[in-house]
Amino acid sequence: xxxxxxxxxxxxxxxxxxxxxxxxxxxxxxxxxxxxxxxxxxxxxxxxxxxxxxxxxxxxxxxxxxxxxxxxxxxxxxxxxxxxxxxxxxxxxxxxxxxxxxxxxxxxxxxxxxxxxxxxxxxxxxxxxxxxxxxxxxxxxxxxxxxxxxxxxxxxxxxxxxxxxxxxxxxxxxxxxxxxxxxxxxxxxxxxxxxxxxxxxxxxxxxxxxxxxxxxxxxxxxxxxxxxxxxxxxxxxxxxxxxxxxxxxxxxxxxxxxxxxx
Numbered sequence: 001x002x003x004x005x006x007x008x009x010x011x012x013x014x015x016x017x018x019x020x021x022x023x024x025x026x027x028x029x030x031x032x033x034x035x036x037x038x039x040x041x042x043x044x045x046x047x048x049x050x051x052x053x054x055x056x057x058x059x060x061x062x063x064x065x066x067x068x069x070x071x072x073x074x075x076x077x078x079x080x081x082x083x084x085x086x087x088x089x090x091x092x093x094x095x096x097x098x099x100x101x102x103x104x105x106x107x108x109x110x111x112x113x114x115x116x117x118x119x120x121x122x123x124x125x126x127x128x129x130x131x132x133x134x135x136x137x138x139x140x141x142x143x144x145x146x147x148x149x150x151x152x153x154x155x156x157x158x159x160x161x162x163x164x165x166x167x168x169x170x171x172x173x174x175x176x177x178x179x180x181x182x183x184x185x186x187x188x189x190x191x192x193x194x195x196x197x198x199x200x201x202x203x204x205x206x207x208x209x210x211x212x213x214x215x216x217x218x219x220x221x222x223x224x225x226x227x228x229x230x231x232x233x234x235x236x237x238x239x240x241x242x243x244x245x246x247x248x249x250x251x252x253x254x255x256x257x258x259x260x261x262x
Contacts, residue, residue: 004036008043016040031057031066038070042077050074065095072103081111098133105137132161139171148179166194166201174204177211184208199229203238210242218242226255 001023007016020040023033034057041050051074057067072087088104091097101124108117124134139154152175158168173188188205195201202225209218219242226235240255 001030001032001036004040008036008040011043013040013043017044029060031064031070034066035070038074042074047074047078063094065091065093065097065100068094069097069100069103072100072107076103076107076110081107082113085111085113096128098128098131101128101131101134102137105141109141130161132158132165135161136165136168139168143171143175148175151175152179164194166191166198169194170198170201170204173208177204177208180211182212185212185214197228199225199232199235202228203235206238206242215242215246219246 001020004016004019004023007013007019017037017040020033020037023030024037027033034053038050038053041047041053051071054067054071054074057064057070059067061067068087068091072084072091075081075084075087085104085107088100088107091100092104105117105121105124108114108120121134121138125131128134135154135158139151139158142148142151142154152172155168155171155175158165159172162168169187169191173184173191176182176184176187185205185208188201188208191201192198192205202221206218206222206225209215209221219239222235222239222242226232226239229235236255240253243249243255
């Protein structure tokens with residue numbers, strides 16, 4: 001299976017198919033082997049063959065979620081969101097997986113069933129109140145919609161379940177700064193304390209410091225972020241912006257041109 005994945009990533013589809021076929025031959029009931037063989041079929045432009053593999057898996061193991069989850073994934077890849085939603089619903093009847101629940105929610109939204117998606121999310125959280133993975137996903141989804149208040153609520157719910165989740169802390173800090181609310185610097189510092197070498201967390205701390213009118217400290221922190229990841233253009237752009245705001249136009253221009261921190 002790993003060999004097939006590697007070969008598929010290099011677009012050596014013929015060799016990937018051979019490896020996937022061998023995996024299925026060795027373990028015909030292994031979900032990972034069947035999944036890989038189906039993905040190779042998709043890469044070959046044979047979605048019907050991939051679906052046949054999913055349906056065969058369902059018949060072999062009708063109480064197992066894998067075949068239904070695979071059918072949902074195949075439908076989603078093809079943009080058939082209502083079909084994906086139904087398949088994921090069948091998978092959830094067999095396994096209460098956070099990943100499948102997330103995919104079910106996505107497919108409901110993408111198929112235009114927004115009210116049903118909201119109902120599903122509410123039902124899921126009532127019965128899985130400590131599912132931090134699903135809560136984090138809801139936060140990401142709300143952020144993508146620019147629903148800042150709801151995103152903040154979901155990430156804070158993650159922290160209620162996982163108090164040391166640095167990513168949730170970072171996201172709450174960013175959202176507080178984005179909304180002009182107090183507490184962004186405190187929350188960002190907590191995230192950085194847990195993962196001090198994460199450039200994205202330092203970037204959030206810099207944003208929070210700038211929002212709370214601490215430009216000198218914001219600049220210092222942003223320089224550290226760029227030092228950790230000098231290939232990330234957005235980090236450099238923010239550093240250039242902070243430098244320009246403090247009158248250092250020459251260094252700001254160097255950062256905009258992709259030169260190193262001086």
